[in-house]
Amino acid sequence: MSQPEFRYIGQHLPRKEDRRFLIGAGRYIDDIEVPGALHACFVRSPHAHARILSIDLEAARAMPGVVAIVTGQDLALWTTRHRMAPPIDGIQAVEMDSLPIERVRFHGDPVACVVATDRYLAEDAAEQVFVDYEALQAVTDMRHALDPGAPLVDETLASNLVSHQHQAIGDVDARLRDAHRVVESVFSQHRQTHVPIETRGCIAIWDEGREHLTFHIGCQVPHPYRTALAGRLRLSESQVTVISPDVGGGFGQKITLYREELAVAALARELRRPVRWREDRMENLSASTQAREDLCRTRAAVDANGRLLGLELEILEDFGAYCFYPGNYLARVVAMILTGPYKVQDYRFDVKVVLTNKVGNAPMRAPMAITSWVMEGTMEAIARELGLDAMDVRRLNMIEAADLPYTMATGEVLRDVTPRETFEAALAAIDYAAFRERQRVALAQGRLLGLGLCTVVESTTYGSAFYKSAGIAGSGHEAAWLRIEPSGAVNVSVGLGATGQGYETALSQAVAEGLGIEPSSIRLHLGHTDIAPYGMGSRGARGGTAGGGVLYLCALDARAKVLAIAARKLGLADASGLRMVDGRVERAAGTDWADSGLTLADLARIAYLDPLALPEGMAPGLDFSRTFDPPPMTYSNATHACEIELDARTGGLKILRYLVAEDCGTVLSPVVVQGQQHGAIAMGLSGALFEEVIYDASGQNLTGLLADYLVATATELPDFEIIPMHTPSQFTPAGIKGMAEGGVMGAIGVISNAINDALRPYGVVADRQPFTPMYLRSLLRGGEAAKENST
Amino acid sequence: MDRQAIRLHINGRDFDIEVAPRKLLSDALREDCRLTGTHVGCEHGVCGACTVLVDGRPTRACLTFAVQMEGHQITTIEAVAEGGELSQLQQALHEEHGLQCGFCTPGIVMTFEAYLSEHPDPSDDEIRDVLSGNLCRCTGYHNIVAAIRKAAKRMRGDGHVAA
Numbered sequence: 001m002s003q004p005e006f007r008y009i010g011q012h013l014p015r016k017e018d019r020r021f022l023i024g025a026g027r028y029i030d031d032i033e034v035p036g037a038l039h040a041c042f043v044r045s046p047h048a049h050a051r052i053l054s055i056d057l058e059a060a061r062a063m064p065g066v067v068a069i070v071t072g073q074d075l076a077l078w079t080t081r082h083r084m085a086p087p088i089d090g091i092q093a094v095e096m097d098s099l100p101i102e103r104v105r106f107h108g109d110p111v112a113c114v115v116a117t118d119r120y121l122a123e124d125a126a127e128q129v130f131v132d133y134e135a136l137q138a139v140t141d142m143r144h145a146l147d148p149g150a151p152l153v154d155e156t157l158a159s160n161l162v163s164h165q166h167q168a169i170g171d172v173d174a175r176l177r178d179a180h181r182v183v184e185s186v187f188s189q190h191r192q193t194h195v196p197i198e199t200r201g202c203i204a205i206w207d208e209g210r211e212h213l214t215f216h217i218g219c220q221v222p223h224p225y226r227t228a229l230a231g232r233l234r235l236s237e238s239q240v241t242v243i244s245p246d247v248g249g250g251f252g253q254k255i256t257l258y259r260e261e262l263a264v265a266a267l268a269r270e271l272r273r274p275v276r277w278r279e280d281r282m283e284n285l286s287a288s289t290q291a292r293e294d295l296c297r298t299r300a301a302v303d304a305n306g307r308l309l310g311l312e313l314e315i316l317e318d319f320g321a322y323c324f325y326p327g328n329y330l331a332r333v334v335a336m337i338l339t340g341p342y343k344v345q346d347y348r349f350d351v352k353v354v355l356t357n358k359v360g361n362a363p364m365r366a367p368m369a370i371t372s373w374v375m376e377g378t379m380e381a382i383a384r385e386l387g388l389d390a391m392d393v394r395r396l397n398m399i400e401a402a403d404l405p406y407t408m409a410t411g412e413v414l415r416d417v418t419p420r421e422t423f424e425a426a427l428a429a430i431d432y433a434a435f436r437e438r439q440r441v442a443l444a445q446g447r448l449l450g451l452g453l454c455t456v457v458e459s460t461t462y463g464s465a466f467y468k469s470a471g472i473a474g475s476g477h478e479a480a481w482l483r484i485e486p487s488g489a490v491n492v493s494v495g496l497g498a499t500g501q502g503y504e505t506a507l508s509q510a511v512a513e514g515l516g517i518e519p520s521s522i523r524l525h526l527g528h529t530d531i532a533p534y535g536m537g538s539r540g541a542r543g544g545t546a547g548g549g550v551l552y553l554c555a556l557d558a559r560a561k562v563l564a565i566a567a568r569k570l571g572l573a574d575a576s577g578l579r580m581v582d583g584r585v586e587r588a589a590g591t592d593w594a595d596s597g598l599t600l601a602d603l604a605r606i607a608y609l610d611p612l613a614l615p616e617g618m619a620p621g622l623d624f625s626r627t628f629d630p631p632p633m634t635y636s637n638a639t640h641a642c643e644i645e646l647d648a649r650t651g652g653l654k655i656l657r658y659l660v661a662e663d664c665g666t667v668l669s670p671v672v673v674q675g676q677q678h679g680a681i682a683m684g685l686s687g688a689l690f691e692e693v694i695y696d697a698s699g700q701n702l703t704g705l706l707a708d709y710l711v712a713t714a715t716e717l718p719d720f721e722i723i724p725m726h727t728p729s730q731f732t733p734a735g736i737k738g739m740a741e742g743g744v745m746g747a748i749g750v751i752s753n754a755i756n757d758a759l760r761p762y763g764v765v766a767d768r769q770p771f772t773p774m775y776l777r778s779l780l781r782g783g784e785a786a787k788e789n790s791t
Numbered sequence: 792m793d794r795q796a797i798r799l800h801i802n803g804r805d806f807d808i809e810v811a812p813r814k815l816l817s818d819a820l821r822e823d824c825r826l827t828g829t830h831v832g833c834e835h836g837v838c839g840a841c842t843v844l845v846d847g848r849p850t851r852a853c854l855t856f857a858v859q860m861e862g863h864q865i866t867t868i869e870a871v872a873e874g875g876e877l878s879q880l881q882q883a884l885h886e887e888h889g890l891q892c893g894f895c896t897p898g899i900v901m902t903f904e905a906y907l908s909e910h911p912d913p914s915d916d917e918i919r920d921v922l923s924g925n926l927c928r929c930t931g932y933h934n935i936v937a938a939i940r941k942a943a944k945r946m947r948g949d950g951h952v953a954a
Contacts, residue, residue: 713926
């Protein structure tokens with residue numbers, strides 16, 4: 001399982017991006033100086049659900065520095081409504097005003113926009129906008145969203161059920177009927193939000209003469225964003241340039257076109273002055289997209305040995321008040337890939353997505369985060385109920401090399417994955433037998449230790465075929481160009497949107513490998529829609545496979561042409577005996593290679609300035625472009641292991657050790673990949689243990705500050721041990737598989753399993769995240785009686 | 792609101808600016824002095840991205856008014872790499888991949904430039920304790936801790952006993 005032989009791919013190179021960030025010379029949205037720019041501030045609903053009766057702007061308009069104040073009525077004239085109506089069975093078509101006109105649907109919904117000469121003055125004036133509301137009953141608990149008589153979040157729908165899909169494969173009823181045991185488990189995942197340290201923000205500059213909008217925004221998907229923005233403003237895509245500078249984190253929150261951003265763009269055009277907006281942290285926590293919040297239930301039909309015979313999954317997801325994405329976008333994928341590393345062919349799922357009076361949902365790093373927790377929690381439950389060792393139950397059901405390619409019940413195909421190998425590697429590294437002995441000794445001393453394991457099969461890169469089979473609108477392709485300039489300088493671009501991943505480093509290594517030059521000599525241009533090609537941007541973990549893959553293919557095209565020019569120059573019939581290494585052409589000399597004396601710069605000069613020296617019929621220049629639609633789905637896999645100690649008196653939890661064995665195929669940059677592993681695990685642990693968006697029963701958001709919405713700090717997180725493994729994909733360029741979200745999946749599953757292992761003497765099960773000390777302590781106290789009775 | 796003329800002493804230079812009394816130091820640095828390396832992440836003192844040094848001590852620029860700062864020495868991230876050369880701490884963060892999106896990085900650098908000058912040999916627990924005042928959403932902190940440990944070691948002279 002060693003990495004294949006590459007010269008530049010896989011090199012341990014520190015990041016190209018770092019220097020500018022380290023010296024304070026990064027360029028984020030707020031660092032861009034735009035003379036004369038006005039500042040926008042939004043007036044937001046204090047109610048979760050209310051009718052707008054009137055808006056009094058008089059006092060605000062008289063405030064110093066105010067240039068304009070607009071409401072949904074104005075925006076309706078200048079923009080089109082948002083319509084979400086993908087042709088997918090079970091999805092209700094919905095529409096959204098550019099700003100609410102008649103009703104607000106969550107605490108924080110924007111109702112007016114104040115534009116003033118500076119941000120302080122805009123905020124002053126926003127406080128003087130008086131909106132008269134008629135408060136309405138709110139839906140704040142998804143479990144009651146479908147009750148008869150529940151208030152309708154969207155009055156145009158018949159119910160709050162915005163998306164419903166189900167599928168049955170095999171004969172699950174028969175498996176449940178004939179099973180030795182049916183094991184039922186529930187998993188409750190709470191609402192979270194992305195919390196990029198840089199909040200959202202944008203700058204709109206309208207050129208009235210050219211009738212052109214330049215829109216600066218930190219964005220993961222510059223081109224699809226431009227399509228949406230131009231369409232909503234009734235502009236052509238040739239009239240809008242979207243520029244995404246350095247971005248202080250995205251994690252899925254910076255994909256969709258938000259109403260605030262559309263309003264700022266429309267205002268710049270109407271006022272013919274640049275307008276900028278910076279979201280403050282309270283707005284970010286209460287009005288930027290949120291994520292997760294779902295309830296899963298599994299019923300597993302098993303035989304006496306714990307073999308999984310059939311499986312049923314139900315998901316209920318709280319999607320919030322508005323559909324910024326299709327309703328099936330997040331939960332459907334969980335259902336399709338649930339079984340992951342385990343074999344079962346009789347499977348059915350039912351996925352219901354409901355609207356509530358909360359912020360609308362978005363993908364957040366691992367939108368399918370709950371998957372591995374549900375599957376591995378189900379394995380643990382089977383072992384617990386049958387009195388078996390959970391590791392034995394896993395082994396009995398796990399896909400092994402001989403099973404590959406393995407087609408899941410849903411039709412998803414696993415190839416080149418190694419769940420059994422990562423499982424055994426993690427188990428060996430944590431020393432399972434020794435742990436059980438330590439645990440026994442500790443328990444005798446009144447200390448609760450727990451060990452969790454969680455094997456993840458991560459869907460990293462969605463090809464167009466997957467989107468189609470999952471009933472999700474969209475394309476999975478990516479696009480790149482590569483230009484070798486007359487001097488031999490190499491410029492490249494791809495349609496991704498960087499938000500801190502280290503693309504300039506990792507993707508340079510893919511280009512370097514394809515072309516045969518040093519990564520340091522490559523300049524990557526990202527995030528500018530007039531420069532980059534139209535790609536689908538950054539989401540999921542597609543950067544490596546789709547972005548790195550298309551750049552690698554494009555670089556191979558470039559190398560072929562460059563070497564063909566070299567062959568002509570050297571008087572050879574073809575380029576078969578030539579290669580490029582570090583920007584120099586080498587020719588075969590017996591079993592060895594010898595320098596030809598030609599460099600990339602020599603050949604570039606010929607291509608541009610001496611075209612008569614080119615091979616016959618070859619066009620001048622060195623300008624390449626390429627698109628690439630990845631295989632339907634590419635999977636990575638990993639096994640996380642975690643040892644904890646639980647304080648029986650306080651419910652406090654300490655992570656004693658955390659390790660992960662991860663196989664993500666060919667790794668472009670081991671530096672970047674390790675950083676992504678750490679970051680994903682951290683986000684998973686932070687979410688499972690601390691973070692929670694809390695709405696009270698009336699729909700008030702109680703977590704509008706970082707003092708209330710708790711993100712893990714350095715003192716709560718452990719060191720991470722990584723066991724890297726590399727089984728390349730045979731179906732992607734260079735064998736790249738991608739990664740970056742599986743760490744979240746593994747972390748929330750492994751911490752759950754570790755906690756339940758520690759709770760075992762108490763006969764209780766933690767099935768509701770976040771695992772706060774208060775919750776764990778209540779479980780421990782509830783379990784005291786059971787423990788007393790059994791001893 | 793009436794503006795007030797003040798003189799700020801930042802990175803060894805004087806800046807004469809006019810600001811309203813309510814203007815935050817973070818906004819004055821970024822907007823009036825065009826020193827945009829100091830980042831604003833929460834404006835309520837939790838995230839630590841805006842940390843600068845005031846008379847050598849780490850301070851939240853978002854919880855400080857600019858008009859309070861007359862007569863004080865302010866140091867921002869722009870002054871750390873003297874002559875363009877990365878400090879030991881910056882270099883170690885680069886080598887250990889202790890930053891990703893870079894938004895929280897200036898605040899972490901300022902916090903630990905001050906801390907390491909007074910605590911040359913911190914334990915990992917002490918590093919994590921001090922680092923808990925800075926939120927990072929990308930790295931999981933592991934590599935930041937490793938970088939600070941490495942920088943401290945180098946600043947002590949690579950473990951050699953000082954002459």
